[in-house]
Amino acid sequence: MWLAVPAAAQQRSKKQPTKSTKAKPRTAARTARPKSKAQLERERLANLRQIQQTSQALNQTQEKKKVSLGQLHVITEKLTVKKQVIQGISTQLQGIETNVHQTAKQVLQTQQTLSELKAEYARLLYTASKTASGFNQLMFLFAADSFNQFALRLRYIRQYTEERQRQAARIMGAQYRLHEQLTGLTQQQQRKSRLLSSQLNENKNLLTLKSKEDEMVQQLSQQEQGLRQELEEHRRSVVRLDNLIAERVREEIARAARAARLAAKREAALAAARTARAAAARRAAAPSPRREPDAPASANAAESDNATAAPESDAPETAAEAAADRRAVRVALTPETALLSSSFAGNRGRLPWPVGRGFISQRFGRHPHPVLKNVTVENRGVDIQTGAGEAVRACFDGKVLTIANIAGMNTIVMIQHGDFFTVYAKLRSVNVHEGQRVSAREVIGTVATDGEGTSEVQFQVWHNSANLNPESWLGHR
Template identity: 80%
Template structure:
């Protein structure tokens, strides 16, 4: 019996090691691949933007004189290059984390494999003592009872099966270790490749930064010309602001007058119907029979339609407005919406952050609001919209369905197009030519003209968004290209 207990002890040890081995299996993570793919897509998108900016820079550099347009392109390329480097740094950080985790898993797997091999060696040593068939038979026939004989026979079978399972676990652990080491090698190769890419991008960044500094220095020597250009731009912006404000006020006043006349006509129609009902009631009270009090529905409908036509054609309805009414229209601050324009306005507002860009390609060379001049010190530039620099001859598109409210020319802004979307307005300035006319209905992404190119070779469109008389930031309305 003591010999039986001693021989059963390796089995308990093996079972404990099996539980430990199962508990020490490395955790598998499935979220890394998605983040890597997303970072790779962002990197490729940034490289595409850099390529487009390079094309636009080559167009502006056809002019020998350094211009702000060239500086804007260089600045955009610097921004995109920094984003590429930031993306590489993020990937490197993720790879370093994965390498550390994989290294820990390799160490743990090597420890587990060592334990499994030691336990398997003990199993083989114990099994070697009973490898002789005679010893096995002596062990069985030395049983004191049939029950003990059955238990010993089961023990021999279980011991053999456990030895086989232990060998299978060793093979599986060796395979997992091989996979982990292979993955670790691939991650280290990827890390080395990214480090080389980061080094090259940093060199390119320094080259672009030097080029930007050189351009700024050259432009600083043209301070007088830049100040004159800035003053001309301010005057052009003021003319555009005045035009937009005037058109918006006119539309608000027109909508207020239309709403007032519509309300007056509705009141006239209601009064005519009330008078007709009162006359019918008096006739019925004057002794008319029951047959005369009943009215034909078709006759009633025709009479109401006649009342509406009479109210519409009434000269008093179209009479010149009084000074008080005109003043009230001018004091209105919001466009009075009809059901149709209210739906259009709601649809435009619901697409905030998803509106298509007015050009298919390009970048924002000057952002919305007040910001320092890129060259002149202590000079602030204010922008009512965004300047989108693009290629020469690029088509300009409407960003949403609407009605062309204004098409005109402004000195310094070339041709402008103003489109109304309910109580919202979008403005497209610096156009060379237009394909639409005032009062025309347009749809989203419909081409309304082409962008103009200035004397320095810079092609850009000025894009603005207004809500009634409030100027909005277009960047919060435009979607991703």
């Protein structure tokens, strides 16, 4: 009988860890890992900054009091960001709903545990009340038949008292956990309520923006003739820019091929001269009975000097050589330019944006016209809409290859990075000159603003003669 309470305590102590350490199914490990609260908050702040920037761009274009494609691009971008904000709120609501469900389950478990602890504590108190007086406890001790039984009964009384104290502490701990869980549940429900209200407001704003976009599309559709004329002018300017880029790339490939060929010729001539000097030195050192006294060793030196003074590389370029240079399809790289090209390629997806703020208003490749039906437009790069007078920066170290003015594209700057080229079009002013070495993030000019109040820069990336998608090269904002 005296071991009944300790045995029950031991049995409960074995059961309790089993509840807390019960294995849970690892289905979450097989699915996509949910975003953390900090990551969702970073995305929310980034979306808010993007909305602020698009609002500034919209105010700039609306100053002209005329609906334009630039305004439509801003509204479309705001719609995209708003959808991302609403999606982020939905993700947070799903997370809160999961947490609320788990917390409610924990509350029920804690309440059940607390009820069991209180019931067991009541049994302990009832049993203790029978021997509450010190006299009863002494009678229980001195009624022992032997000293060993006396020691065991004394140990039983101590364990019984300690168990009651531990049980009281468990009850207090369970009550504290229950209070914490209920408080957390209330906070989560309040946060859920705030997010639902925010989601409702964002949905209303989304509907307003969608209506505004539809209205702009309808107004622009009434200007179909002007839009088609504007599109044709833009196509002509794009063709002029493409021709300029292709011509400059071909010229650079041919120039690099000629430089590599001449360097190879010079190296071959120098090698031949070294071989001639070595042969002359061997002949001078070898004994010869018929050697003329008036044939000094300087004659051999003069012969080798003639070999290096007028190497074959200094000869005029032949038509075949020039044709071979023009047939080259890749930039011949020196060790220095090869290192630069490799470094540029290694930074794919991490290049800085050419402007400090803005958004991509027109993406790379072929896509339908935002207003004109059955009309497809093609973009060789990306158009980044930004603020008026925004500084345009080089995205990587390189050499300014070309600066030119093209109708419809304003001033363009083309920078070479080994066998890669980046193009910055629609600039109002330029701060660099051809042949200048520039570093990453160095300001090369400022963005131009068109007659409709739209300020945007076009950014292109080329690898030799291949046109690449700049979005896969630019880093995250």
